Amino acid sequence: MLLNYFKTEWQIIRVKKFYYLINIIGLGIGIASAILIILWVVDELSFEKMHEKADQVMLLYKKYKMGEAYKFNSSLPYPLAPSLMEKVPEITDAVRVVRHEAVISNGTDYFNERNLCATDNAYFDIFSFRFIYGDPTTALTEPYSLVLTRDQAEKYFGKGNPLGKTLEFDHKDSYTVTGVIENIEGNTYLDYDMMVPAQTIHGKTDAANSWYDHFINTYIYMSNPVIPDTLNSRLTSHIRQYMSSESTIELVAQPIRDIHLHALDEQHSRAQYIYIFSIIGFLIILIASINFTNVSTALSAKRSREIGIKKVNGAGRQELFIQFMGEAFHQVLAAFLLAMMLVELFRPWFNQMTGKSINIPYLDPVFILSMLGLIVLTTLLAGSYPAILISSFSPVSAFQGKITSGKGQAIFRTGLLVFQFIISIGLIITTLTIYSQIHYIQQKNLGYDKENLLYVYLHEDLNDKFELFRGELLTHPMISGVTRASSLPSSAWSMVRGLEWEGKDNDEIVSFAFISVDPDFVQTARMEIIEGRNFSRDYATDTARFIINEEAKKLLGFQEPVGNYFLSDSDRNEIIGVVKDFHSLPLTYKIEPLILNIWPEFYTLALIRIGPGNLQEAVDHIEKVWNKVIPGFPFEYNFVDENIDRQYRSETRIGMLSLAFTILAILITCIGLFAIATYTAQQKTKEIGVRKSHGASSSSIIYRFVAIYMKWVLLANLIAWPIAWILMKKWLENFAYQVSISMWIFVMAAIGSVIISVLTISWHAWNVSNTNPVNSLRYE
Structure with a gap:
């Protein structure tokens, strides 16, 4: 019996090799996408697994109030x-x-x-x-x-x-x-x-x-193990014994296995990307399986005589179901082999795009079981409906060729096609939104000039000789500013030391972000003092004075903060100026109350402003001065704008992944659309011959053929738009500053889906419109 199954299957493959190839390619691309996503997800879930005691090790965070919100810091x-x-x-x-x-x-x-x-x-x-x-x-x-x-x-x-x-x-x-x-x-x-x-x-x-x-x-x-709440309570009580004035600070312990996906000091969880790409992987497999289902059910009409004969000869429903599921399994198996070749081929590119070093663990039992599960899942998704449908018809229906010619089956195939386009259009909107947000981040005015701002790390020797270093650098016409700071303008650190001020109306401890600077920082970074004055070398007492940002001014509640004081322990720190708000943290965070002060012991880097001209010439001059002032210390430098780009590396990589899998989803959808269009063209050959014999023009036939699909593509857009809008609105909530979801994104998705569809079926439309009506009328 098995031999007969294989002989029958081989004969069908030889006759319908185009459609079988379409099925295998579509499923192969879908399975390859799913495997890459599985490998990425497994890698994301593997952080800190290498440590044998990982389940019993925790990182401690402090929880404190920053402005109106609570933050965590390790x-x-x-x-x-x-x-x-x-x-x-x-x-x-x-x-x-x-x-x-x-x-x-x-x-x-x-x-x-x-x-x-x-x-x-x-x-x-x-x-x-x-x-x-x-x-x-x-x-x-x-x-x-x-x-x-x-x-x-x-x-x-x-x-x-x-x-x-x-x-x-x-x-x-x-x-x-x-x-x-x-x-x-x-x-x-x-x-x-x-x-x-x-x-x-x-x-x-x-x-x-x-x-x-x-x-x-x-x-x-x-x-x-200790109950988390009990542990955190004891940790908090312990630290408050030593920081009695900081009565609101709390200590929180987080298992190190949770840090990568759920870090307390991150604005949003990376775990959401695990869910997103797991869903994308499933949807891509689903799209490929829908292709298989559509093609298989469409072709089943061509096998009606075979099915009728088998039914007459005693083949039961279960036997036919097993036969067609077996055929589906063989195609999925062939697609899996193609998928593994594609994964190996594109794995280096995938690693480069994701910043990972993923290898395929062929001998890992978990991987083997996962792949077997993927094969079984794909077989069930792709083969179940065609097998159930074909095995359920009576011999009379089979001999009459009524297996798939009914209106219900046509509606079902159309529904599956629309569902494919809903997924693809949703992914297009998702990708456009992600890239729109990334572009918004990269172009947003940060409150300082990030371009051509070079920085070097300060060694102790350079700190001691900084004025010499600064003076030598400023002799070059392209260098307009040199300053020292405790951190970059884009990476302010938070000091959990509550400050009091005159007129503070409660006892709650409020923390501020700090950047320790020298008098040239504001000018070099091209920030703006909007009230009061900047620090000056002419005032030695400026080391005990503060400049605050606008957000800090709001928190303090002063209409005119200049001349007022912060109070901490025995110190009185006068506010001498207000700097216009700037983004001292990634745009996933809101601007926080911030203080600029002069604390030289915290300087860690030097910022150098380079003007227009030959950038490399200026860098060469900096290196020459470096080697002159501190010989024996290797010269290394970075740029602030590149550092800011690195802050959004995760979002950029997610955008690239989303783009890649969107393209693959569209490709699989197009493969399925091409196959269905081929089948439809064959089914309508005689109808088109009749129309042409009655004087129908080629353009009208092309229009009718294309219109069949365009109305379903437009319907898919109308369904996909609100779903994608809701999901992207939720994702954008991770950013304190976010782009608005523009209507042009949806219009672009609609235009793109229409163009892709037209290009996919245009060959068939042109071919059927130019067929000789005599040949069309003879077609069986």
């Missing part, structure tokens, strides 16, 4: 971790982690290392890193010890065991290699390639004993 005071170990018995271990940077030399070569962290020895107890050389239990217990990844060890020392060898940090301190770990390949935010003791870096600074300098991350490990 920067915490240096003494917190050891105090938690001492006072909170539920915590088994705690570790501090903070990014550090240094110029490192092996005596021959110098490198700027920015992927370095200062931490505690418990780092290797809590997190899972495989040691090649050294003892993880003692690797960071001694001052000036150093742990490297394999690649870093080979970069500085070549092959072999580097234990006991030394590297020089910032031309002054010598660190001894005490451990080498395997290169970090899993998805983790703890992907540092050098680790040094936090006590060596920060232990002798003022911050070591301060509960008000928040700059370090704190992770806790609990061997026994």
Whole structure:
């Protein structure tokens, strides 16, 4: 019996190879899209899985009030971790982690290392890193010890065991290699390639004993689970013992496995993209399956005699159902093989677009089961309805060819086609909206000039010689401003230290964003002072004065804030000016109350304004001055506008993914439309011959043929528009500043869908309109 099934199937394939090829290509593209999305989703879900204790490790955040809203931030005071170990018995271990940077030399070569962290020895107890050389239990217990990844060890020392060898940090301190770990390949935010003791870096600074300098991350490990609310309550009570004046601050613990998708300090959750692209993957499979269903049900009329004979010879409904499901399975299997080839072909491009390093885990049991599940799902979606339909008809209906010629079946196929276009049009609107928002972000006036604003990180030596550095730079005509700051204008940091002011009407602690600047910052960044004055080198007391932004002015409630004071502990900080609001954080956040002040100890970078002209010439001059002022320190630079673009890298990649899968969905829809148009043209051959014999023109026949589909495309637009509008309105809520969803997006989607449809069926329309009526009337 099976042999007869295969013989019959092979004969059908030979006769209808065009339609079978259409089915396999459409399903192949759909399955390939689904596989890529599955691999992307699995990769997104894998963050921190590499750590054996990940389910019991948490990152601590502080929760505090910023303006009228509450925010989360993972920067915490240096003494917190050891105090938690001492006072909170539920915590088994705690570790501090903070990014550090240094110029490192092996005596021959110098490198700027920015992927370095200062931490505690418990780092290797809590997190899972495989040691090649050294003892993880003692690797960071001694001052000036150093742990490297394999690649870093080979970069500085070549092959072999580097234990006991030394590297020089910032031309002054010598660190001894005490451990080498395997290169970090899993998805983790703890992907540092050098680790040094936090006590060596920060232990002798003022911050070591301060509960008000928040700059370090704190992770806790609990061997026994604790109810989250209970834990957070105990953590909050603990920190308030040391920050009594900050009575509203709270501590919140978040499992590290949740950080990537649900980070508390992010404005929106990445998990929404998991849901979005999972749905897109399913919809693409659904579109491909609809193609299969439409083509299969349309072709079933051509197999009516075969079905009738089998029914007369005793074939039951179940037997026919199995036969047609088997045929569907074989086509899905062929499509799956095509899909795997497409995935391998486009995987490098996909990795580049998503910023990932995804490999296909062919031998992974979970992957194998997922692929089997995908094959079964696609077979059921694509083959069930045609198999049920064909197996259900009586022998008489089969011999009369009434399997698919009824009005009900035509309506069903039309409905499926409309549904395909609803999905494709919805994806077009989604993609246009995403790119419209990205363009809006990139072009929005930020309140300062981000173009041609270069920055370099300050080393201690450069900070000491900054006035010399600044003076030398300004000798070049293209350089119009040089300044220092604690952060970029686009990356202000929040100080969780409540400030009081005269006339404050409640005791609630309110925090402000801070940027520590020098007197040239406002001018160099091209910001605008709208009240009062800027900082000046002529006033030594400006180091105790503040400039606030408009949002801070609203919060304070002063009509004329200049001349009023902030009060903190024993200090009185006079407000000398108001700067026009600027975006100190990504546009997913609203503008926050912000203070500019002069605190030189917080300077971390220098900003250099370059004027019009030869940009490279100005950069060469900066490098020349750099090498003159601090020889031996590698020169590296970045631009503020590029840094801002990186802030929206996630949204840009999501936009590219959306575009790619929208194109694939449209392509699959067009493949199906082409096949159905081919079938329709064949079905209407005799009708067209009659019309032409009665004098119908080619243009009128083309119009009638195209009009059949255009009305359904327009109907699909009317249904897709409100659905897409609701979904995109919801997505845009992630941005504090958002583009309005313009009507032109919907018009573009409609025009695009019409053009794509016309181009897809135009060949058939032209072909049928130019067929000889004599041949048309003879067509069977």
